[in-house]
Amino acid sequence: MRTLGFLIVIFFFFSCKKQESLATSTATKSDSLILVSDSATNGNAKKLKIDTVFFSYDEKTKLNDYALISVLDKKYTEDSIASATFKIDFMFKKQLVYSHQLKVKNIDNGSEWYGNLELDSISSTLKTITLGYPACGYLQREFLFYINPKTKSALVNQWESMSDSGWGTWSRVISGKQENFIFRTTSFSPKDDEIEEIGRAEYSDSIEFKLVHNRWIRIYKTPKGKVYRNEIKSFDAFHKIDG
Numbered sequence: 001m002r003t004l005g006f007l008i009v010i011f012f013f014f015s016c017k018k019q020e021s022l023a024t025s026t027a028t029k030s031d032s033l034i035l036v037s038d039s040a041t042n043g044n045a046k047k048l049k050i051d052t053v054f055f056s057y058d059e060k061t062k063l064n065d066y067a068l069i070s071v072l073d074k075k076y077t078e079d080s081i082a083s084a085t086f087k088i089d090f091m092f093k094k095q096l097v098y099s100h101q102l103k104v105k106n107i108d109n110g111s112e113w114y115g116n117l118e119l120d121s122i123s124s125t126l127k128t129i130t131l132g133y134p135a136c137g138y139l140q141r142e143f144l145f146y147i148n149p150k151t152k153s154a155l156v157n158q159w160e161s162m163s164d165s166g167w168g169t170w171s172r173v174i175s176g177k178q179e180n181f182i183f184r185t186t187s188f189s190p191k192d193d194e195i196e197e198i199g200r201a202e203y204s205d206s207i208e209f210k211l212v213h214n215r216w217i218r219i220y221k222t223p224k225g226k227v228y229r230n231e232i233k234s235f236d237a238f239h240k241i242d243g
Contacts, residue, residue, distance in 0.1 A: 053115040055127055064093050067129065069113055072101065082107040088129065090147045098153035104141055108133040118144070118173040118181075125178045126156075137164040144173070144183075152214040157183065157207075166235060167199065179211040182221070188238055201238055203229045 051069040056062040067090050074084040083105040090098045111133050118126035125148045132140035144157040161170035171185040187202045206221040206228065222228040 051113045053113045053129060055115040055117050056122070065123070066091055067115065067127075069129075080109070082109070090127075090145070090153065092147070092149045095149075097149045098145075098147055100145070100155055102143065104131060106139075107131070108138055110134075119176070119178055126173065126181070128173075138162070142171070146178075146211070146216070154216060156209055156216050157218075159185075166239060171205070176208075181209055183207045183209060191232055197235050199233060199235055199238060201231045201233055202227045 049071070053067040053069060054062045055065055055067075067088050069089075070087050072085040072087050074082060076082050083103070084107060086102045086104065088100050088102065089096055090100075111131055114130040114132075114134075116128040116130070117124040118128060125146055127145050127147055128142055129145065130140050130142045132138055140161045142159055142161060143155060145153065146156050147153045159171045162168050163170060167189055169185065169187040171183065173181050174184050175182045183205075184203060184207070185205045187204070188199050189202075190196050191198045191200045204222065204227045205224060208219040208221055210217045210219065
């Protein structure tokens with residue numbers, strides 16, 4: 001029985017890791033920097049926590065393209081649920097390229113920032129930044145940015161994802177080019193509670209994003225908010241194709 005229990009734990013661990021790779025196949029975890037500056041009011045040292053989100057693991061190039069995230073405002077409810085306003089500064093070769101403010105509600109304690117490049121694992125103007133607790137079953141807030149030092153940068157799209165051991169709902173860029181791509185939402189859930197090896201895959205909100213004259217245009221290729229295709233697949237077959 002002990003051996004069986006161990007195998008079950010291993011199965012769920014790798015299933016969860018498999019699902020994480022769907023949303024952030026090249027995701028890099030944020031580092032925290034503590035900057036010390038003089039307070040303008042009393043001259044005392046003031047500490048400011050800044051998260052640094054990298055988009056590459058390459059030690060030689062990761063400092064060429066990264067984001068600095070600082071907290072502008074943070075509030076807690078009576079249940080200790082946090083809401084915050086963040087400022088994201090995108091840096092390219094140590095120069096500020098674009099700044100954007102995000103307001104996020106109901107943040108799980110212990111949440112972290114992650115970065116991911118879309119369509120190209122080495123260099124891409126499409127970058128997803130994710131905020132969430134780094135474990136299965138927790139809501140992930142995801143923000144897709146177009147960052148180009150030579151033209152106008154922008155927040156292109158934002159959404160929420162959640163997965164647990166390979167089951168759940170997530171959205172991502174699935175094909176195209178960096179200035180004209182297809183984005184889609186996928187849900188995968190057990191078809192039968194008693195047979196966890198078989199699931200139902202549902203696809204919805206296939207959207208084309210296109211950059212035209214420095215403006216992003218959103219074109220729904222399928223009816224908004226409605227499932228346009230579903231399939232019955234085994235757990236392994238689904239993740240082999242969709243992963």
